[in-house]
């Protein structure tokens with residue numbers, strides 16, 4: 001039986017575990033960032049591996065046959081580590097990355113820092129910041145007011161001067177997002193190009209209200225990586241391993 005490491009923390013990873021379990025011996029891995037994560041079926045380990053070396057040693061010690069990296073499209077560090085460790089071990093490796101959103105009329109920026117610069121240049125004054133707790137510090141020196149939505153509490157020492165924090169986890173719905181944008185008189189939405197349905201309602205709500213969207217582009221995948229965009233394609237790849 002194939003023994004698979006499934007790097008997770010996403011709905012797609014949980015769906016893939018559900019599809020493969022119990023025909024494939026899966027260990028799902030979570031970073032341990034959130035206190036009560038949604039857990040996939042099957043075996044789960046939680047916490048970092050200790051860099052590329054740690055991951056390579058773990059893969060060897062657990063006699064893993066293949067790795068599917070179904071982490072979030074912006075989890076670039078673990079994706080680079082998995083690509084390198086698997087390359088060194090000549091281990092079959094696949095990235096499952098959900099399709100990106102079509103940016104449409106959004107202003108595409110390359111980073112949170114560039115989003116903060118754009119807010120200053122365009123003189124936005126009330127921005128809805130949804131790029132996650134680790135990106136908030138890029139906005140620390142901004143004069144604008146921010147509605148900051150994160151899953152777990154951001155580092156309060158690195159927040160912009162004027163803000164309101166909402167702690168919550170998706171999925172989010174169109175009517176609620178519309179209400180939130182109106183209630184806080186939002187004049188710009190800042191988002192990663194995460195893709196997927198669970199968090200896309202904010203884009204539709206912003207478009208309906210003609211609120212400009214600043215969309216942070218995805219990090220590039222490491223070169224030469226095999227990648228698919230659906231759970232079914234990933235399941236087929238695992239099945240073909242034999």
Ligand SMILES: NC(=O)c1ccc[n+]([C@@H]2O[C@H](COP(=O)([O-])OP(=O)(O)OC[C@H]3O[C@@H](n4cnc5c(N)ncnc54)[C@H](OP(=O)(O)O)[C@@H]3O)[C@@H](O)[C@H]2O)c1
Pocket residue numbers: 007008009010029030031033046047048049050051052054055070071072074075076077078079081132
């Ligand atoms: N970035 C996002 O916007 C986002 C959104 C939703 C969910 N997530 C999920 O949250 C997790 C962390 O994301 P991130 O952006 O902080 O990651 P990251 O910056 O790419 O990774 C930082 C470090 O966290 C550890 N790590 C990350 N994902 C791991 C996993 N699935 N299993 C074990 N260790 C993991 C690794 O530590 P070591 O070097 O010690 O191995 C890695 O070097 C990921 O699993 C991702 O799927 C991220």
